[in-house]
Amino acid sequence: MTIAPAGTPSVTDRPQARPEIEPDPKGTFEKVLMGVFIAVPLLAVVAAVPFAWGWGLGWSDLAIMFVMYGVSGLGVTVGYHRHFTHGSFKAKRPLRIALAIAGGLSIEMSVIDWVAVHRRHHKYSDQENDPHSPWRFGNDWRALTKGLIWAHMGWLFDSRRTSPSKFCPDLMADKDMRRISRFFPGLVAISLLLPAALGGLLTMSWWGALTGFFWGALVRVSLLHHVTWSINSICHAMGEEEFEARDKSRNVWWLAIPSFGESWHNLHHADPTCARHGVLPGQLDSSARTIWLFEKLGWAWDVRWPNPERLAAKRIS
Structure with a gap:
């Protein structure tokens, strides 16, 4: 595994007019609540091993955890990311609604806010105005360490908000997406309470x-959360570069399965609208397989599968 070379300028925080960014409506209470949502589940992971070793893990728990992880994770990767952000495929209305709801169960962001942030990330990837570049503070190891923390989850507490009206007017004009985004607190409650009910x-x-x-x-x-955030941090700092991209996106193979194929990040930044990110032999991409299934069922169409000529042109020999 190789460390991404310091080739592009570091990201800075020079003040300037940024119509693409607006004041974050979250107050102190909301930010404290966000910190709780990050810290409490993380403490649960720390407690998971001794808890399971004793008497706190059964087959029903495993089934619920894996099903909820799969539904909410694919809601993010197939729905939030490949469909809503990049338009890698078109989907019938019931599937669009289902994907937006499933993505909301991840408790990451509402579909509109998530898409706005990610489109901004692609516009300024690893440059100034990228909301979560690990190269934000410079290229030496101290700056990169600080940057990795920022890219992983520090950016979530930024006092500025990516403007949805600037980056996703298409979703703002979609009444289904507006309603689902407004219902995000309800999806958070469902995501937390449904496993207990089951x-x-x-x-x-x-x-x-x-x-x-x-x-x-x-x-x-x-x-x-930490798998998703690792795509922002780890996959922009280390890994393999197999396709030409204008940023420091890299492929990290050991994240491929838990991220549903999102960690083939270098190809994604080289060809953002491609429905499959793991395009080389042996690169598992369960999100792409899910999209393939939707296409076969007639729920999705106009899927932007890899183009051999375009891939060959971008391939680093």
Whole structure:
């Protein structure tokens, strides 16, 4: 594995007029709440090993955790990312609604805010105005360490908000997406309470409800968050460069399975609208396989599958 070379200028914070950024409506309470949503699930992950070693893990817990991880994770990768942000495929209205709801269960952001941030990221990738570049503070190891922390989750507490009206007017004009985005707090509640309800029903016990909440909500949310954030941080700092891109995006193979193929990040930045990110032999991409299934079922069409000529032109020999 190679470290991305210091080839582009570091990202700075020079003040300037930025119509693409607006004041963040979140107050102190909301930011404290966000910190709780990051810290509590992470503490659950720390407690998971001794908890499982003793008496706190059953087959129903594993089933709930993996199903919720898959639904919410694919909601982000297939829905938020490849469909809504990049238009890698077109989808029928019921599928669009289902993908937006599934993405909201990740408790990352509403579909409109998530898409706005990611489109801004692609416009300024690893340059000034990129909302979460690990190269924000410079190229030496101290600056990169600070930058990795910022890119991983520090940017979530930024006092500025990416303007949805600037970056995703298409979703702002979609009444379904507006409604689902407004319902985001409700999706957060469902994402946290549904595992507990399923655990209680499957075991017909309060203890099953508690362990279902622990594994299917807290542990699952933390794992999914940190895998998603690793695409912003790790995949822009280290890994393999196989295609020409204008930034420092890299492929990180060991994140491919938990990220549903998102960690083939170098190809994604070389060809952002491509529906498949793992285009080389052996590069597993379960998000692309899911899109393929949607296409076969007739729920998706105009899928932008890899173009051999375009890939060959961008391939680094």
